Amino acid sequence: MAAKPKDDAATAEKPKSKMMLIVIIVAVVAVLGGAGAFFMLKGGGEGEEGDEHAAEASSKKGAKPEYMPLESVVVNLADQENTRFAQIGISLQLLDTATAEAVKVVMPTIRNGILLLVSRHTAEELMSSEGKEQLAQEILDLVREQANFPLNEGRKNPVQAVLFSSFIVQ
Numbered sequence: 350m351a352a353k354p355k356d357d358a359a360t361a362e363k364p365k366s367k368m369m370l371i372v373i374i375v376a377v378v379a380v381l382g383g384a385g386a387f388f389m390l391k392g393g394g395e396g397e398e399g400d401e402h403a404a405e406a407s408s409k410k411g412a413k414p415e416y417m418p419l420e421s422v423v424v425n426l427a428d429q430e431n432t433r434f435a436q437i438g439i440s441l442q443l444l445d446t447a448t449a450e451a452v453k454v455v456m457p458t459i460r461n462g463i464l465l466l467v468s469r470h471t472a473e474e475l476m477s478s479e480g481k482e483q484l485a486q487e488i489l490d491l492v493r494e495q496a497n498f499p500l501n502e503g504r505k506n507p508v509q510a511v512l513f514s515s516f517i518v519q
Contacts, residue, residue: 414509415443417452419460421515424467426475433472438515439463441492441508448507452496462491472518485511 418440426433443449452459466487467475474480488511492498498508 412445415446415449416512417441417443417449418514419456419463422460422464422467424464426467426472426518427469428471428473434519435467435470435472435475436515436517436519437467437513439488440512440514442510442512444505444507444509448496448498451498452492452508455495459492459495462495463488466491475516475518481513481516485513 418438421436421438423436424434426435441452443452467484470480470484475484489508492511493506493508496508498506
């Protein structure tokens, strides 16, 4: 009968050790889960400030630019001897979607400015590649000014280029 108390002690130890193992496992899982939740919330809860940093980081990493096609413009040109006109398709190359939203807000002013700029040129001026490049630069300056993106010192301008998708002079 002396052996029986040893068995009772051994069987009593097994449930205690199993219980202790389960408690340790639950504690480890809880700690890991809490740490994971902390890092996820810390990384995702930065709000607008975090979005700005992410946008800057993506622009530095060579993010793809945003392209904004504009409606084609048809304009009478400044030729005195004949009635000439130009039909021009324009797209803007922008740094990101935030820049596109800022440009959309002032689009009627930009479109009006483009019409006035083109109408000051003659057909001869616009038919040369230099004339097209000069017009593209004038439009670029206009968009930057109207969208309130002047040349930034040492930083990339969010309005990057004016691209012609079609250019017809008659």
